[in-house]
Amino acid sequence: MCIKIGIVGASRGLSTILAFQDIPEVKVEALCDLNEDLLREQAKKYNIPKTYRVFEDMLEADIDAVVIATPMQCHVLQAIQALEAGKHVLSEVPAGVTMDELWWLIECVEKYKKVYMMAENYCYIPENQLILNMVKQGLFGEVYFGEGEYLHDIKSLAVYPNGKTSWRRFWQLGKRGAFYPTHSIGPVMQWFQGDRIKWVISVGCGWHTAPEFRQEDTSITLCQLESGKLIKIRIDCLSERPHNMAYYSLQGTKGCYEAARGLGDQPKIWLKGMDESTDKAKWRPLMKEFYDYLPERYKNVTEAQKSAGHWGGDYFIVQDFVDSILNGTKPPIDVYDACEWTAVGLLSELSIMNRGKAIEMPDFRKSKNMEDKIIRI
Structure with a gap:
């Protein structure tokens, strides 16, 4: 075929x-x-x-x-x-x-x-896939807090090279709240296996760098899961700063993970038992000491696959899409995941314009009638 x-x-x-x-x-x-x-x-x-x-x-x-x-x-x-x-x-x-x-x-x-x-x-970034594999094998114990950040100054993209106004001027920088949430929330949600987002709370810092846009310099959004666990995301597409579009962290009962922050930093991990006590705890390099937990297809990646983009992730997302078509199987990021992760941004806009009010996330997998689809303030 x-x-x-x-x-x-x-x-x-x-x-x-x-x-x-x-x-x-x-x-x-x-x-x-x-x-x-x-x-x-x-x-x-x-x-x-x-x-x-x-x-x-x-x-x-x-x-x-x-x-x-x-x-x-x-x-x-x-x-x-x-x-x-x-x-x-x-x-x-x-x-x-x-x-x-x-x-x-x-x-x-x-x-x-x-x-x-x-x-x-971003779910397919090698480090994120490695952490997902470690979560599945219980190395972090019970995970209960995660965070993701997307820090990417895009003011220059508000206008096309020909001088005309870009769609980003309205649909991104013209919105409030976490308008672009999926890069930040997606990988972390995959680490919380089987859970779903129940509440969304969002606040902003105000307009300082570029007040001509409706988007605030930084927006912080908290997602409380149905289990009561917590995810924090930060979206900042206006601040004058170096880009950091793929920062994540994870905390569990047996250890924690933090992505690289820049200036020579690297992804790092600490697990209970590595040191005598947390008073003497020291980070370990993730890829050097836990490389064996990287999924096999990432270990065997070819140069052609890596050249597909986004640290090789673009190849494997395409491969999974094709496999779902050929085998008739559920795609790894299906329509329900897509809608829940996207809705974080849409509900954060309601929250931020109502002084950080908690907005309930509908259950996209179970809502079948109109009453289930109402968003209440």
Whole structure:
């Protein structure tokens, strides 16, 4: 069986193309973008035979699956159109931009029974996969606190190179709260196996660096899980500072983990029993001393796979998407995960505009009637 792929978004979407082209059962058949010059250039560069400027036209082509890598406000509409056309969907993050959109998306995935997977590639960072494996094997004991941070100054992206206003000016920097939560919350939620987010609380620091935007310099969001455990995320896309887009930490009853902070720092770990007492506890380098816990496919990664992007994560997220199609199995980041992680940002906006009020997260897996889908303030 050959899976034929169509990609919409010639800029962001091609982060996955090297991975698709390295898998024998897959052929990238079509590319779609409104920018005709970019479309032709990228199609020629990657030897993609068919090009389209209209998404609906590409859906009528002989393809089996669609990669959606357009601006975030287009994700749900295009995913629904693809599902209705009988195509599997791999969507960039976040899943959608309103709570209603998330319900529409779930309804269509359940109706058309095609594979839907959110391409949250930070879940596939090697260190995050290593920690996930250690969590599964109980090395941290019972985990009860985690955090993720996305610190990335994007003020320059509010305007396109041609001087026109970018969509990011509105859908990202024009929003309050944790507008871009999935890079931060996704990997940590995978460490809390089987739990779900119950409450979202968000506060901001105010407007200091760039008051022309609605987004505050820094937003802190707390997610209390159904179990009572806690996750903290920080989103900062305005502050004048070096980028740090992949900081995470984890605390359990038997140990803890912290990602690198920069300036020569490295991922580090401490487990109970390593030292005489916590008074004398010293960090150990994660990758050097716990490399054996890295999943086998990461140990055997090829140069071609690593070149797919995001520390090699883009290759394995594509591989998992393709495997779900071929085997009819649940994708690792399914529509319910996608909607819950995305909803953290949407609910954080309600919380931050109501002075940090706790907002209850709906249970996307169990809500079946309209009463279950109401967001109460």
